[in-house]
Amino acid sequence: MPDNREARAAARTDMIMRTTLALAQETGYAKLSIEAVAARAGVGKHTIYRRWPSKGLLFLDSLLSLNEPALDYPDTGDVMADLRRQIYAAVDLLTGPQWGPLYQALVGEAQHDPAVAAGLGERFIRPQTDKTVARLRAAQEQGQVAPGFDLDLAMSILSGPLYFRFLISQEPLTRDYVDRVLDALFAGMGPRGPADAPASA
Amino acid sequence: MPDNREARAAARTDMIMRTTLALAQETGYAKLSIEAVAARAGVGKHTIYRRWPSKGLLFLDSLLSLNEPALDYPDTGDVMADLRRQIYAAVDLLTGPQWGPLYQALVGEAQHDPAVAAGLGERFIRPQTDKTVARLRAAQEQGQVAPGFDLDLAMSILSGPLYFRFLISQEPLTRDYVDRVLDALFAGMGPRGPADAPASA
Amino acid sequence: MPDNREARAAARTDMIMRTTLALAQETGYAKLSIEAVAARAGVGKHTIYRRWPSKGLLFLDSLLSLNEPALDYPDTGDVMADLRRQIYAAVDLLTGPQWGPLYQALVGEAQHDPAVAAGLGERFIRPQTDKTVARLRAAQEQGQVAPGFDLDLAMSILSGPLYFRFLISQEPLTRDYVDRVLDALFAGMGPRGPADAPASA
Amino acid sequence: MPDNREARAAARTDMIMRTTLALAQETGYAKLSIEAVAARAGVGKHTIYRRWPSKGLLFLDSLLSLNEPALDYPDTGDVMADLRRQIYAAVDLLTGPQWGPLYQALVGEAQHDPAVAAGLGERFIRPQTDKTVARLRAAQEQGQVAPGFDLDLAMSILSGPLYFRFLISQEPLTRDYVDRVLDALFAGMGPRGPADAPASA
DNA sequence: ACCTAAGCGAGACGGTACGTCGGGTCTTCTT
DNA sequence: AAGAAGACCCGACGTACCGTCTCGCTTAGGT
Numbered sequence: 001m002p003d004n005r006e007a008r009a010a011a012r013t014d015m016i017m018r019t020t021l022a023l024a025q026e027t028g029y030a031k032l033s034i035e036a037v038a039a040r041a042g043v044g045k046h047t048i049y050r051r052w053p054s055k056g057l058l059f060l061d062s063l064l065s066l067n068e069p070a071l072d073y074p075d076t077g078d079v080m081a082d083l084r085r086q087i088y089a090a091v092d093l094l095t096g097p098q099w100g101p102l103y104q105a106l107v108g109e110a111q112h113d114p115a116v117a118a119g120l121g122e123r124f125i126r127p128q129t130d131k132t133v134a135r136l137r138a139a140q141e142q143g144q145v146a147p148g149f150d151l152d153l154a155m156s157i158l159s160g161p162l163y164f165r166f167l168i169s170q171e172p173l174t175r176d177y178v179d180r181v182l183d184a185l186f187a188g189m190g191p192r193g194p195a196d197a198p199a200s201a
Numbered sequence: 202m203p204d205n206r207e208a209r210a211a212a213r214t215d216m217i218m219r220t221t222l223a224l225a226q227e228t229g230y231a232k233l234s235i236e237a238v239a240a241r242a243g244v245g246k247h248t249i250y251r252r253w254p255s256k257g258l259l260f261l262d263s264l265l266s267l268n269e270p271a272l273d274y275p276d277t278g279d280v281m282a283d284l285r286r287q288i289y290a291a292v293d294l295l296t297g298p299q300w301g302p303l304y305q306a307l308v309g310e311a312q313h314d315p316a317v318a319a320g321l322g323e324r325f326i327r328p329q330t331d332k333t334v335a336r337l338r339a340a341q342e343q344g345q346v347a348p349g350f351d352l353d354l355a356m357s358i359l360s361g362p363l364y365f366r367f368l369i370s371q372e373p374l375t376r377d378y379v380d381r382v383l384d385a386l387f388a389g390m391g392p393r394g395p396a397d398a399p400a401s402a
Numbered sequence: 403m404p405d406n407r408e409a410r411a412a413a414r415t416d417m418i419m420r421t422t423l424a425l426a427q428e429t430g431y432a433k434l435s436i437e438a439v440a441a442r443a444g445v446g447k448h449t450i451y452r453r454w455p456s457k458g459l460l461f462l463d464s465l466l467s468l469n470e471p472a473l474d475y476p477d478t479g480d481v482m483a484d485l486r487r488q489i490y491a492a493v494d495l496l497t498g499p500q501w502g503p504l505y506q507a508l509v510g511e512a513q514h515d516p517a518v519a520a521g522l523g524e525r526f527i528r529p530q531t532d533k534t535v536a537r538l539r540a541a542q543e544q545g546q547v548a549p550g551f552d553l554d555l556a557m558s559i560l561s562g563p564l565y566f567r568f569l570i571s572q573e574p575l576t577r578d579y580v581d582r583v584l585d586a587l588f589a590g591m592g593p594r595g596p597a598d599a600p601a602s603a
Numbered sequence: 604m605p606d607n608r609e610a611r612a613a614a615r616t617d618m619i620m621r622t623t624l625a626l627a628q629e630t631g632y633a634k635l636s637i638e639a640v641a642a643r644a645g646v647g648k649h650t651i652y653r654r655w656p657s658k659g660l661l662f663l664d665s666l667l668s669l670n671e672p673a674l675d676y677p678d679t680g681d682v683m684a685d686l687r688r689q690i691y692a693a694v695d696l697l698t699g700p701q702w703g704p705l706y707q708a709l710v711g712e713a714q715h716d717p718a719v720a721a722g723l724g725e726r727f728i729r730p731q732t733d734k735t736v737a738r739l740r741a742a743q744e745q746g747q748v749a750p751g752f753d754l755d756l757a758m759s760i761l762s763g764p765l766y767f768r769f770l771i772s773q774e775p776l777t778r779d780y781v782d783r784v785l786d787a788l789f790a791g792m793g794p795r796g797p798a799d800a801p802a803s804a
Numbered sequence: 805a806c807c808t809a810a811g812c813g814a815g816a817c818g819g820t821a822c823g824t825c826g827g828g829t830c831t832t833c834t835t
Numbered sequence: 836a837a838g839a840a841g842a843c844c845c846g847a848c849g850t851a852c853c854g855t856c857t858c859g860c861t862t863a864g865g866t
Contacts, residue, residue: 005863009811030313035852044813049854107368108312111305112231117371125369153362153381156370160361161354163369167308168326168360170318180354184386206832210842236821245844250823411837432715437826446839451828506714509770513711514633519773527771555764555783561771562763563756569710570728570766571759572720582756587787608858612816638847647818652849807866817856825848834839 016041016048017062021102029059029105056109056116063102064123073131079139084182086132087158091173094166107167129155157185217242217249218263222303230260230306257310257317264303265324274332280340285383287333288359292374295367308368330356358386418443418450419464423504431461431507458511458518465504466525475533481541486584488534489560493575496568509569531557559587619644619651620665624705632662632708659712659719666705667726676734682742687785689735690761694776697769710770732758760788 019041024032034055038045052058074082093099110117129152136151145154161181165171220242225233235256239246253259275283294300311318330353337352346355362382366372421443426434436457440447454460476484495501512519531554538553547556563583567573622644627635637658641648655661677685696702713720732755739754748757764784768774 033852047812104312108309111309111368150381153385156362156365157358157385160365161357163365164357164361167312168364180351184354184358234821435826449838510711510714513707513770552783555787558764558767559760559787562767563759565771566759566763566766569714582753586756586760636847
């Protein structure tokens with residue numbers, strides 16, 4: 001069996017990532033140290049450094065290795081419903097005690113470390129936005145979205161407020177909030193907007 | 202002169218904060234150390250620890266001590282114009298090489314340290330949002346915003362996409378982008394939106 | 403009352419010295435700090451530094467301020483008896499839990515700090531040796547000590563072994579040991595010595 | 604070569620001890636700091652703390668690593684001569700500018716730190732006294748020392764006065780002084796002592 | 805069936821910074 | 836005028852991790 005060795009290496013890699021997550025959950029990302037991961041995982045420090053160049057990237061990998069949600073988009077024909085369902089899922093994730101704080105820490109680390117920012121963008125943000133944009137495009141082709149509307153912009157307007165709550169104002173992310181963002185985005189804030197403009201909270 | 206002492210203390214405090222910013226600009230926040238600040242400022246470490254409990258809060262204070270922008274809202278009667286002008290100013294700030302990276306680091310640190318998050322919220326985010334909401338309220342009373350529209354939500358939808366670009370997608374913040382967000386927010390994305398919906402980039 | 407002030411100063415001085423001894427007894431001389439003395443005594447650090455230039459000298463003063471023993475020599479006509487009684491007293495002192503460890507620390511400090519060594523010599527060691535030599539001289543004049551015997555040397559030979567036990571070999575100081583030193587000193591170790599040479603322990 | 608590592612470790616240990624002695628000689632033991640030793644030796648502080656738990660024990664090891672004297676006892680058949688020769692050597696050592704002050708500091712430190720006291724006793728004092736007692740025992744068996752004379756006591760009476768001069772009265776240690784102590788010890792101070800009692804200085 | 809090469813645990817190592825302690829000096833206000 | 840209070844610069848403490856580096860052990864393929 002030629003890949004016996006590789007299998008062991010993969011098992012070790014996995015063990016390290018799981019330990020990283022466990023420690024991050026216990027003590028918080030800020031106090032996480034490679035030293036501690038190595039000790040807890042029963043692994044030499046070198047073995048970690050051989051795989052990851054920095055704590056940030058180790059953490060990125062560890063967190064993404066869960067690839068929890070497989071936030072895949074349904075296409076039922078109703079954009080609003082599909083988006084809502086999709087964003088609900090995302091919000092549930094960020095709200096949960098497992099992912100939430102860790103993902104917040106990851107985004108925080110990305111602000112300090114360009115490598116983390118790049119990895120996060122390519123491996124998590126970009127795929128998500130791509131999928132969303134694709135779903136929007138389908139909707140646009142079906143006339144559910146104004147023709148010519150910049151879909152990247154739409155994406156930003158959908159995600160931005162959520163991240164704003166998550167990272168900046170630290171208010172709780174609720175499904176109700178999602179609904180209101182969606183409604184507002186489709187209806188617009190202007191005075192000529194339809195009568196079903198979202199009501200004040 | 203009784204406040205000779207206090208004057209000296211204030212001068213030292215100031216010196217420390219200025220040194221902090223200088224070092225942060227030179228080496229980046231991540232590599233900033235209290236040790237280095239003390240050495241450069243010609244000050245004992247204790248003198249820093251007496252004033253700030255952590256590097257994060259020292260940095261927060263230092264950055265806010267610039268109170269650079271005094272991002273004050275004009276009220277010319279035209280909401281769109283006023284908001285646009287205001288957000289241009291904010292974007293110029295975040296885009297500039299002085300504030301930009303430091304503010305990014307500060308927001309990053311806030312993700313790791315609740316104390317920084319709280320300080321940042323109370324002393325910077327909250328005042329800004331309050332002013333924006335106030336301006337929106339005036340507009341609403343003048344009929345420029347749909348009656349009953351949740352203004353906090355409006356605020357989120359305005360700021361969110363900017364922060365999303367700034368922190369997450371790391372794309373450049375441009376005035377054009379601001380225009381498009383504003384337009385979209387007022388017009389809505391739905392198919393019944395007015396003909397002047399923003400065109401794709 | 404002109405010396406009201408001086409009385410207060412003296413009281414403060416006393417308070418400081420008593421606090422010094424108390425702290426030294428609680429934590430040991432090594433961990434004693436002027437900071438702690440000032441705090442406990444309710445006194446400014448300056449007030450201590452105004453009186454003593456160093457921790458060692460403060461401690462020296464504090465310890466000698468007890469001038470516990472007033473180790474005064476009796477003269478009953480019997481040198482051996484007088485010396486024995488006198489040395490018993492000294493041994494009791496060094497053995498006691500009050501003085502013993504503190505005096506040991508003081509002698510230790512004298513090895514590091516010449517000022518302490520000088521003060522200790524002039525104010526404690528010298529007076530003691532002078533008194534002992536005086537008593538020996540009287541004995542010599544009465545024919546109880548060999549004529550021409552160097553009395554300073556005799557003094558050294560009496561004290562030396564005690565200090566050796568106290569400082570170097572750290573064996574317990576007992577009255578029995580004193581007796582044996584005295585006997586040996588008077589009788590000599592040589593083979594022509596009298597039959598009552600001290601027996602092995 | 605398997606002990607490459609151990610050899611390097613030993614070399615480092617040696618380097619640290621030599622640096623310690625050099626610094627102690629330059630600045631005195633009191634001002635010696637582990638920080639300075641590490642810096643001068645080009646070594647991390649941890650590397651020192653890994654080897655020694657305290658400055659005192661580092662210094663003890665460093666000083667004993669010289670094991671300068673190899674104060675070995677000759678046995679020419681003449682006790683007095685052998686002792687004299689031996690003690691001369693010890694006195695020369697303590698008098699010398701190399702060992703003298705450092706050894707004094709070591710004994711001083713032993714008064715503050717029981718661990719140093721224990722180490723000093725076991726590794727330096729005890730071996731010396733053992734050798735002296737052994738030599739005295741041989742003399743006693745040959746009739747040069749009064750039968751039954753407590754040899755440990757004899758040892759104390761020989762060493763005590765020297766240490767007394769060295770540590771307490773701080774008078775110079777001379778060979779003449781050694782001679783007088785030896786004579787006195789053998790002859791005794793009593794009035795029946797032989798005519799050759801040591802004359803006053 | 806040996807042998808070489810790689811991966812690994814363990815952990816020593818030179819560094820940097822941490823947050824704390826105390827030394828000795830200074831200034832201000834209080835008594 | 837002396838003192839309580841305590842800020843201040845400084846130097847050192849002992850600790851924690853960093854990222855690099857041997858070292859000896861295991862485990863396979865390759866010969």
